Amino acid sequence: MQTQLLDAKEPESIRKAARILQNGGLVGIPTETVYGLAANALNGAAVAGIFTAKSRPMDNPLIVHISQFDQIDGLVREVPDAARKLAERFWPGPLTIILPKGNCIPDEVSAGLDTVAIRFPSHPVAQAVIDAAGVPLAAPSANLSGHPSPTTAAHVMDDMDGRIEAVLDGGPCAVGVESTVVTLAAEPPRLLRPGGVTLEQLREVLGDVEMDQAVLNPLPEGQQAASPGMKYKHYSPKANVVILDGSLEHYIDYVNTHAKPGVAALCYNGENDALSVPAICYGGERDCGEQARELFDALRELDDVLHAETVYARCPEPKGVGLAVYNRLIRAAGFEVISLG
Structure with a gap:
């Protein structure tokens, strides 16, 4: 497979990326956090291709990306007030919210869990691709599993060249680390992965927010990861x-x-x-x-x-x-x- 490097400033590049995604292919896309490896989140076979391209364990759940708040309807069973408050404050932006999943979410996305992670990225290219494709996109970081996450299109090409159909070059990422992940499927809400939205900011909106022990410690043996970035050794150079x-x-x-x-x-x-x-x-x-x-x-x-x-x-x-x-x-x-x- 020959991986195309597309200039995100060209409208035809957005359309080409959207066609690839509609046809079940994979595209590296820029977000404000890191580059994501995108597939149609409603197509289980396409999502399975993400795991193959990344050599990613199948028990590591993915994040579903949307480009409008109302696209969350159906992806989750219900949208509680806490989710609306977080979205009003932090979306679009580097925050992922975990909620009980809707029936349309394939098991490949949720790693068999009864929850799904949703994010509304602020990067205009990510939004444009989602709009053009007409479907939500499942998109973990666009790197080989365990490697440092990519913050430029060149990083994606280093890891994914020959493994995916295309990479959209939208320049360097502004935040540089993956999104904050908070689960509202627990009481009280729990921070599972820190990011550009801080624990202190979450508490300003929700009040009581716990920090999961796995943020600073290894996930206990045998426990399933509720969020990306919890279970395995990640972000590591060869050194x-x-x-x-x-x-x-x-x-x-x-x-x-x-x-x-x-x-x-x-x-x-x-x-x-x-x-x-x-x-x-x-x-x-x-x-x-x-x-x-x-x-x-x-x-x-x-x-x-x-x-x-x-x-x-x-x-x-x-x-x-x-x-x-x-x-x-x-x-x-x-x-x-x-x-x-």
């Missing part, structure tokens, strides 16, 4: 990532003491000058929004530019959007964290 939790002084000392060929660092802007190993920066220490935008690109550079074998990463502060950065990084590290005191 072995180790998070170092401590002050900058202790971080520099540890990295320089363990310097040898194949070792690299993942640090904040300006810290690389003090390190005796090659380093990639992923934003400012106090700018968690920049960290989110830069993280996945930095993880890919560790492989593609530095060819690192072991990476010592600065530990982000798990607050606000920083919680999303920390969540992605601990999964990239397989939960290997060294406390420096």
Whole structure:
């Protein structure tokens, strides 16, 4: 299969992507979070192709993307007031809401669960493709399963070239990490995956919102994932990532003491000058929004530019959007964290 790289600024590219999706094919599309690998969410065979293209485990549920709020009708059994309040505040945007699923949702989308995850992305290209296709789109991140998520069309081509029909190039993603996922199928509502919409913002709308233990810890053995990004090692470069939790002084000392060929660092802007190993920066220490935008690109550079074998990463502060950065990084590290005191 030859994968077409389409310019999203061209109307014919949108129409071509829509035709591929209507015919059961797969297209990489930009969203404000990361690039998604889209298929017709109402076509179980098309959705199954996502799992094949990504080498993704079938028990990992997908997110259904819509382009108007009223398209949620029928995809879920009912729309509670809490969902309407969240949508009014955060849609379109980087928030996914889990609700009991409607009868039209194939098991391939929900991984056999009785719930479905719904999102209304703000990216105009994503909205245009959904409108042109005339169907909701199931779309996990457009990368090979376990790899760092793609924030540019080039990243998608690196992983998906020859596996899918087309990629729409809509430029770099603005948020840089996947959407926040909150389930309203639990009481009280529960944060399953942090993202651009913070836990604090969810609580401003809903009041009591719990944070699932799997946000910061491995999912217990045998427990089924209720959301993407919970169960498996994700976002990981080929290099072995180790998070170092401590002050900058202790971080520099540890990295320089363990310097040898194949070792690299993942640090904040300006810290690389003090390190005796090659380093990639992923934003400012106090700018968690920049960290989110830069993280996945930095993880890919560790492989593609530095060819690192072991990476010592600065530990982000798990607050606000920083919680999303920390969540992605601990999964990239397989939960290997060294406390420096």
